[in-house]
Amino acid sequence: xxxxxxxxxxxxxxxxxxxxxxxxxxxxxxxxxxxxxxxxxxxxxxxxxxxxxxxxxxxxxxxxxxxxxxxxxxxxxxxxxxxxxxxxxxxxxxxxxxxxxxxxxxxxxxxxxxxxxxxxxxxxxxxxxxxxxxxxxxxxxxxxxxxxxxxxxxxxxxxxxxxxxxxxxxxxxxxxxxxxxxxxxxxxxxxxxxxxxxxxxxxxxxxxxxxxxxxxxxxxxxxxxxxxxxxxxxxxxxxxxxxxxxxxxxxxxxxxxx
DNA sequence: AACGCGTTCAACCGCAGAATA
DNA sequence: TTATTCTGCGGTTGAACGCGT
Numbered sequence: 001x002x003x004x005x006x007x008x009x010x011x012x013x014x015x016x017x018x019x020x021x022x023x024x025x026x027x028x029x030x031x032x033x034x035x036x037x038x039x040x041x042x043x044x045x046x047x048x049x050x051x052x053x054x055x056x057x058x059x060x061x062x063x064x065x066x067x068x069x070x071x072x073x074x075x076x077x078x079x080x081x082x083x084x085x086x087x088x089x090x091x092x093x094x095x096x097x098x099x100x101x102x103x104x105x106x107x108x109x110x111x112x113x114x115x116x117x118x119x120x121x122x123x124x125x126x127x128x129x130x131x132x133x134x135x136x137x138x139x140x141x142x143x144x145x146x147x148x149x150x151x152x153x154x155x156x157x158x159x160x161x162x163x164x165x166x167x168x169x170x171x172x173x174x175x176x177x178x179x180x181x182x183x184x185x186x187x188x189x190x191x192x193x194x195x196x197x198x199x200x201x202x203x204x205x206x207x208x209x210x211x212x213x214x215x216x217x218x219x220x221x222x223x224x225x226x227x228x229x230x231x232x233x234x235x236x237x238x239x240x241x242x243x244x245x246x247x248x249x250x251x252x253x254x255x256x257x258x
Numbered sequence: 259a260a261c262g263c264g265t266t267c268a269a270c271c272g273c274a275g276a277a278t279a
Numbered sequence: 280t281t282a283t284t285c286t287g288c289g290g291t292t293g294a295a296c297g298c299g300t
Contacts, residue, residue, distance in 0.1 A: 016268070016294080038285070054286080055269065090288060101288075106267050 013047045017056055021046060025053055026061055059100045066098030070107055078104055079112055 013021075028044035034057065037050035046053060059065075070078070074096055081092040089101035089108075096104065 014270075036285080050285090051271090052269075058287095059268075087289065102268075105289075110266055 011047060012041075012049050012052075014052070017060075021048070022056070022061060025057060029057060029061075055102075059102045064098055065100065070099075070111075074099070075107075075112060075115075078108060079116065082108065082112075 024044055024046055028040065032043070034040055034054070037054045040046075040050055041048045041053050044053075048056075077095060078092060081095060085091050087105075089105045093099055093101040093104050
């Protein structure tokens with residue numbers, strides 16, 4: 001099926017919205033609700049396509065939209081949720097009332113990504129110093145899982161669609177170190193839902209993992225371990241669960257000794 | 259003042275999945 | 280069951296802006 005491009009019809013306006021257009025859209029939706037977005041512009045008397053109206057409303061005109069700079073708490077949440085979910089902006093936005101996916105996406109690309117790159121590059125330098133002074137770190141592939149933001153993003157990208165369903169997550173920019181993950185049981189990818197309150201956490205035995213031991217990335221380790229072992233829950237079903245773990249309870253999680 | 263360059267962010271595009279006929 | 284339409288999402292674009300020279 002091939003659909004005609006959204007604004008192919010001649011005469012439909014594109015580009016920035018004027019105050020008048022905003023006002024028309026607001027008052028129409030306040031009176032009638034948005035209903036069918038495609039029909040809305042015609043009914044409201046706007047020379048816009050429905051898609052454009054919807055976007056304008058959702059990202060800018062909706063009364064509960066929060067404008068202004070992001071607080072450090074919000075940024076922290078975005079960073080952690082992005083580690084967890086990758087570029088699933090709408091899922092991240094769901095955790096930040098009043099913020100839109102578009103806004104979060106913009107903030108990520110303009111501020112937070114750079115922020116992480118900067119802090120990671122500092123961290124890499126300090127890790128190198130530590131390694132030189134610690135010859136016993138060898139068996140654990142420290143720094144491999146997530147020592148840079150690019151590692152974070154590759155990890156997250158993998159999570160996004162879980163395209164690489166099997167076994168190996170590999171850091172690309174480390175020279176000789178790698179992180180291996182245990183094979184994932186196919187049942188993990190099933191559409192199963194949490195059946196009842198008694199669903200339990202199944203922790204993998206710690207010796208089956210080769211994983212970073214860097215404290216600053218404990219939450220990533222925890223995610224990997226818990227997510228692959230959370231009995232009976234698919235990824236989205238567990239969202240609130242993970243949110244609680246990462247955002248609220250991070251400090252209280254005990255990781256196994258490696 | 260003028261220019262070039264980098265950054266920001268609103269808006270667009272195309273796709274995929276859900277809903278409906 | 281199939282075809283079509285609608286909605287939501289993530290990636291990308293480009294105008295506006297700020298800053299340095």
